[in-house]
Amino acid sequence: MKILVADKISAKGVAYLREQPGFEVVEAYGSSPEQVLELVKDVHAIAVRSETKITREVLDAAPELKVVGRAGVGVDNVDVEAATERGVVVMNTPSGNTIATAELTFTHLLCGARPVPQAAATMKAGKWDRKAFAGVELFHKTLGIVGMGRIGGEVAKRAKAFGMRVVAYDPYLAPSRAKAMQVEGVELDTLLAESDFITVHMPLTDDTKYMIDEAALEKCKSGVRLFNCARGGIIKETALIAALKTGHVAAAGLDVYEDEPLAVDSELRSLPNVSLTPHLGASTAEAQAAVGVEIAEQITDVLKSGVIRNAVNMPSIDGAALKVLGPYLDLGTKLGTLVQQISPAQIAALKITYWGKIVDLDANAVTRAIQRGFLRRISADDVNDVNAPFLLKSLGIEAEVTKSNSDSDYTDLIQVEVVDGEGTSHRAVGTLLGKAQQPRIVGINGREVEVAAEGKLLVLENLDLPGMVGEIGTLLGRAGVNIADMSLSRLVQGETAYMVVRVDSEPKEAAREEIKAHPKIKLAKFVQL
Numbered sequence: 001m002k003i004l005v006a007d008k009i010s011a012k013g014v015a016y017l018r019e020q021p022g023f024e025v026v027e028a029y030g031s032s033p034e035q036v037l038e039l040v041k042d043v044h045a046i047a048v049r050s051e052t053k054i055t056r057e058v059l060d061a062a063p064e065l066k067v068v069g070r071a072g073v074g075v076d077n078v079d080v081e082a083a084t085e086r087g088v089v090v091m092n093t094p095s096g097n098t099i100a101t102a103e104l105t106f107t108h109l110l111c112g113a114r115p116v117p118q119a120a121a122t123m124k125a126g127k128w129d130r131k132a133f134a135g136v137e138l139f140h141k142t143l144g145i146v147g148m149g150r151i152g153g154e155v156a157k158r159a160k161a162f163g164m165r166v167v168a169y170d171p172y173l174a175p176s177r178a179k180a181m182q183v184e185g186v187e188l189d190t191l192l193a194e195s196d197f198i199t200v201h202m203p204l205t206d207d208t209k210y211m212i213d214e215a216a217l218e219k220c221k222s223g224v225r226l227f228n229c230a231r232g233g234i235i236k237e238t239a240l241i242a243a244l245k246t247g248h249v250a251a252a253g254l255d256v257y258e259d260e261p262l263a264v265d266s267e268l269r270s271l272p273n274v275s276l277t278p279h280l281g282a283s284t285a286e287a288q289a290a291v292g293v294e295i296a297e298q299i300t301d302v303l304k305s306g307v308i309r310n311a312v313n314m315p316s317i318d319g320a321a322l323k324v325l326g327p328y329l330d331l332g333t334k335l336g337t338l339v340q341q342i343s344p345a346q347i348a349a350l351k352i353t354y355w356g357k358i359v360d361l362d363a364n365a366v367t368r369a370i371q372r373g374f375l376r377r378i379s380a381d382d383v384n385d386v387n388a389p390f391l392l393k394s395l396g397i398e399a400e401v402t403k404s405n406s407d408s409d410y411t412d413l414i415q416v417e418v419v420d421g422e423g424t425s426h427r428a429v430g431t432l433l434g435k436a437q438q439p440r441i442v443g444i445n446g447r448e449v450e451v452a453a454e455g456k457l458l459v460l461e462n463l464d465l466p467g468m469v470g471e472i473g474t475l476l477g478r479a480g481v482n483i484a485d486m487s488l489s490r491l492v493q494g495e496t497a498y499m500v501v502r503v504d505s506e507p508k509e510a511a512r513e514e515i516k517a518h519p520k521i522k523l524a525k526f527v528q529l
């Protein structure tokens with residue numbers, strides 16, 4: 001397996017990848033977009049920080065690619081939508097650089113209060129100016145934090161230690177968390193009006209882009225100080241520059257910019273009341289060691305054992321959860337495959353119902369496994385848990401999931417049902433049996449059956465007449481096919497019965513045609529699980 005380390009991650013992370021038997025690691029830093037297109041053509045994984053852009057074009061040029069690992073939080077340099085369509089897992093390392101970024105933010109806050117960088121520059125220039133660099137204190141000032149996630153939370157703790165009042169705006173901030181952190185959850189306008197210092201800590205999204213623009217700045221106190229160590233574009237640069245010039249914003253500290261690297265002639269570089277750092281939030285020895293090793297381990301887990309952690313384009317399952325969910329994933333895949341093979345081609349909806357213990361587990365992964373199983377034989381694309389929901393949608397098949405609390409005879413049941421264009425439903429029900437949690441099929445199209453969910457099955461609907469089992473047995477015997485297991489079911493005596501026969505080998509075409517053409521057999525499907 002080939003792994004491209006496209007941006008500089010920690011030596012420990014690279015060493016971890018190199019130690020893995022069967023891994024070939026290519027380190028190529030600072031490559032041009034054209035070079036990246038060439039480098040990715042046979043890679044299975046790419047590790048990046050924020051420099052290398054993993055665009056749709058790059059993904060198209062990488063047919064073997066399984067995973068893009070971001071050593072850091074923001075995945076804005078990766079086209080996640082295109083990756084999802086292609087079934088490529090995109091993962092990040094959400095917490096390894098939290099402290100580093102919180103500490104850099106606090107450094108900027110302190111430099112916004114006390115112009116240390118500006119004073120230091122004059123000292124280097126041989127001056128001794130004690131008048132030009134008076135500052136303000138953080139003590140008893142109000143800090144407004146927009147985005148109270150991991151980094152916002154760590155900044156809040158440090159601000160409390162400095163004796164600041166902390167107000168926070170975050171639509172997803174639970175009152176209990178605000179209380180535990182001793183911060184006041186407020187509306188954005190209140191935060192803008194009451195804060196002496198404002199720092200932003202959320203991703204750049206359609207909602208957060210230019211959240212701090214001219215109108216927002218007008219709502220701020222005169223002399224407010226602003227900080228952004230999250231993503232360029234949350235604070236509108238032109239509005240900030242104008243407000244820094246008038247002094248409405250007394251000082252600013254920025255680590256991130258609308259365009260990176262920041263243009264050489266950006267006005268921000270020449271304003272005296274701004275401290276700038278070149279996207280250094282995560283640049284500490286500790287953070288880089290942490291995220292480098294974390295991403296190397298995560299990439300290895302995906303490629304070697306299929307274990308996915310910290311994926312941003314699918315639900316992740318940790319090792320403990322995988323142990324519990326594993327048998328359900330197997331059953332789900334098989335039910336999806338079975339239903340696809342017993343139903344017609346024109347499907348309008350794929351409906352999944354869960355009963356029993358599974359209802360209380362995280363069934364998202366099982367749902368994806370069912371969808372993957374269903375699509376396995378019908379999609380031209382490589383189907384996996386990442387792209388299965390997307391591919392289903394692109395085929396115009398509606399997905400529906402229900403968790404039922406009604407009673408059932410089994411500890412767990414999963415029903416997979418497809419509805420065709422005419423509203424006719426085809427379904428299979430499965431469960432896990434015994435201590436070994438063996439996947440069993442216990443229902444097909446409303447008939448109770450009982451057969452192991454594995455191998456090759458012959459699903460028959462035949463007239464309920466004496467001698468049918470013998471006739472099928474003879475037919476299969478003549479074709480040299482051994483029966484491993486068999487289950488019979490009927491609803492009304494003398495009408496039709498279902499026979500599910502597990503066979504050791506697939507009947508040859510001629511035998512299949514003979515079975516299909518048998519006058520007493522209404523339906524015959526050969527299923528491979």
Ligand SMILES: NC(=O)c1ccc[n+]([C@@H]2O[C@H](COP(=O)([O-])OP(=O)(O)OC[C@H]3O[C@@H](n4cnc5c(N)ncnc54)[C@H](O)[C@@H]3O)[C@@H](O)[C@H]2O)c1
Pocket residue numbers: 072073074075094097098101146147148149150151152169170171172173201202203204207208229230231255256279280281282283
């Ligand atoms: N400068 C750097 O080098 C550096 C390093 C690490 C992280 N970051 C960036 O910092 C940001 C925060 O990282 P984190 O790890 O704390 O993320 P996080 O996911 O833990 O926190 C983000 C918070 O933003 C909140 N949020 C989302 N939309 C919002 C909105 N419209 N208004 C207000 N709040 C909103 C979320 O509820 C969440 O609490 C990210 O953009 C990340 O990429 C930068």
Ligand SMILES: O=C(O)CC[C@@H](O)C(=O)O
Pocket residue numbers: 049050071072073074075097279280281282283
């Ligand atoms: O890799 C970096 O140095 C930047 C990381 C940072 O922007 C992030 O979102 O984690």
